[in-house]
Amino acid sequence: MKLREIIETLQATIVVNSHDQEMAVELACGSDLMSDVLSRLKPDALLLTGLITPQSVYTAEMADVRVVCYVRGKKPEAETVRLAEERGLVLLSTTLPMYESCGRLYRKGLKGVSET
Amino acid sequence: MKDSNVNGTLQIARTQEMIYELRVQQAMTKQVITVEPENTMADVSRVLGENRHSGMPVMKGEEMVGIVSVEDLVRSFREGNSSQPVKQWMSKNVTTLYADEPLVHAVQKFERHGYGRFPVIDRKTKRLVGILTKVDIIRCLLQHLEIDFQDLEIRRYIPREWFSELDCDRATLSLRYHIDGANFEKAGEVSSKLKRNLQTLGLAPDVVRRIAIASFEAELNLVIFTEGGELAARVEPGRVTVTVVDNGPGIPDVELAMQPGYSTAPDWVRELGFGAGMGLPNIKNCTNELKLESKVGEGTKLQFTVFT
Amino acid sequence: MTRTLKEIVEALKLAVSTRGDLLSSRTVTGGYAGDMLSDVLAHARKGQVWVTLQTHTNIVAVASSKELCGIIVVNGRTPEAATLQKAEQEHIPILVSPLSSYDVVARLCELGVTNREGV
Incomplete structure (x- = not known):
């Protein structure tokens, strides 16, 4: 799925944009626990999370993930935004809760990490 | 040419x-x-x-x-x-x-x-x-070539060649970092620096990723549970070894600590997205060798190796 | 569409970690996904099934105080013994799936279990 379609599906706002919106995202993972993300997330997946601290960006960086979307209207802290800009990540924010975000993306055809 | x-x-x-x-x-x-x-x-x-x-x-x-x-x-x-x-x-x-x-x-x-x-x-x-x-x-x-070119620059140094050109029997590169205890704001900074340095050295992306994830977990353990310590990465032909040392409080039961889901993390840590008992098992999954020594009251030494 | 917890257990092939006799009487009004207890405490609603990878005893307290209909623990994680004991006391069914949160939610949505804010 293209980044543009993810933004449309989640009606997300772009907080940090370092990539072309035609960029392809293959998988999604929704989690608020970073160790879980680190153990399961595959490179180039989308991370949906409610965690807005700098560790969300560090986690994405370590796992080679380029797109993070904060759910339920959470806006990342200033330091988080700065780190993401420095590392060339995409940060999005959606007002939808985690549950609804996962459901909508799945209906549009984005697979989860368990299916590969 | x-x-x-x-x-x-x-x-x-x-x-x-x-x-x-x-x-x-x-x-x-x-x-x-x-x-x-x-x-x-x-x-x-x-x-x-x-x-x-x-x-x-x-x-x-x-x-x-x-x-x-x-x-x-x-x-x-x-x-x-x-x-x-x-x-x-x-x-x-x-x-x-x-x-x-x-x-x-x-x-x-x-x-x-x-x-x-x-x-x-x-x-x-x-x-x-x-x-x-x-x-x-x-x-x-030109703009897009420049972006690509920067990626290429990063990949250009190949340590294997680099090391082979050094006139000695065995070359080792050591990278040392200090980790502050209880400074959650900065937790991840050291692993981020280490990751970028390893990328600069031209190690394979998968190798870099595994070392970065293991180091990040180790760094978080120091931030959450200790007064701080040191992380040292030794890069040599064929392997990267990371040693993380702290001065306490130490782990009473190392075997139990290695079990997935076992955690002594306080609730505030769990609310920050960590402490779900997956750290050490994660490190184990990412690495080829793992050694954990700990004495209560003295400190913990964690050493892991990833073959390159 | 309203489902019972029993229907969900069957459709998603969930492992049942607590006593199974409550499942057919529990009506699922919707779903909530989250791993931060404060988030779930603030935003989950009565009757929803909670999807999380947390396993420690506090999840039972949260589910009980929010009157959630049950907990689905994801990623095949094993709930701690103390958690299961407390869950039996509080009559909170705990179910386990080997899938990730994303995939469990995806399947729940396919069954018509949704989470629409304000509905």
Whole structure:
């Protein structure tokens, strides 16, 4: 799925944009626990999370993930935004809760990490 | 010189790839200067001169009715006069590009028609959204090549070669970092630095990723549970070994600590997205060798190795 | 569409970690996904099934105080013994799936279990 379609599906706002919106995202993972993300997330997946601290960006960086979307209207802290800009990540924010975000993306055809 | 040839070929192949990947809208100029059909050719001469353009679309309200260029201007001066309206001299059959077309279509159209510019329209609304010249294409390719080139630069140093050129029996590179205890704000900074350094050294992405994830977990353990300590990475041919040492409080039951889901983390840590008892098992999964020694009251030494 | 927890257990092939006799009487009004207890405490609603990878005893307290209909623990994680004991006391069914949160939610949505804010 293209980044543009993810933004449309989640009606997300772009907080940090370092990539072309035609960029392809293959998988999604929704989690608020970073160790879980680190153990399961595959490179180039989308991370949906409610965690807005700098560790969300560090986690994405370590796992080679380029797109993070904060759910339920959470806006990342200033330091988080700065780190993401420095590392060339995409940060999005959606007002939808985690549950609804996962459901909508799945209906549009984005697979989860368990299916590969 | 052999190297530069290889890079030269690589760059050209990449440019060819890019003109298929990039879209017209990524290269076009969005601020379009236009004239109206009733403007005079003298107006055209002035606007083109001021903006150093060689042509521009003619707009009647929202509708594009033609395009006028320097060639039309010269013709009007030679055959008519400068007070005549644009609509008398403009070209009415305008060849356009869609904003979402790949750049390669634009390159083909430039070759086929020999025009200096193409107005760009939106596929759905048919409205004018930009203008594309050859200069725009070159500028766009250069910008994207530069981004690619930076990636290439990072990958260029290959430590295996680097090490083999050093005149000694065995070369080892040591990277040391201090980790602050209880400073959650900065938790991850050391692993982030380590990851970038390993990338600079040209280690394979998968190897770098595994070391980075294991180091990040280890760093978090120090931040959450200890007063701080040191992380040292030793890079040598075939392997990277990371040693993380702290001064306490120590782990009472190492075997239990290694079990997935076992955690002594306080609730505030869990609310920050960590402490779910997955740290040490995660480190184990990412690495080829793992050693954990701990004495209560003295401290913990964690050492892991990833084969490269 | 309203489902019982039993229907969900069957459709998603969930492992049942607590006593199974409550499942057919539990009506699922919707779903909530989250791993931060404060988030779930603030935003989950009565009757929803909670999808999380947390396993410690506090999840039972949260589910109980929010009157959630049950907990689905994801990623095949094993709930701690103390958690299961407390879950039996509080009558909170705990179910386990080997799938990730994303995939469990995806399947729940396919069954018509949704989470629409304000509905």
